[in-house]
Amino acid sequence: MTILGIVGVIWGAYAFLAGGDSVGNVSMNQFSSLVPFVVGLIFFFTGISLIKGTKDTA
Numbered sequence: 001m002t003i004l005g006i007v008g009v010i011w012g013a014y015a016f017l018a019g020g021d022s023v024g025n026v027s028m029n030q031f032s033s034l035v036p037f038v039v040g041l042i043f044f045f046t047g048i049s050l051i052k053g054t055k056d057t058a
Helices: 002-017 034-053
Strands: 021-023 026-028
Touching: 002 034
Parallel strands: none
Antiparallel strands: 021 026
């Protein structure tokens, strides 16, 4: 989840700074490009919390 979050944050930030993004048949304007950024942040922090919450019992 952490890696997926990093990818989402990078893609959303790039699309926002580029003024929008066009991937295949999907095009986004600058403000709708914030959606993958926010979802990426959620995935990133959820992944970090899973890593911190997992105990090593070995």
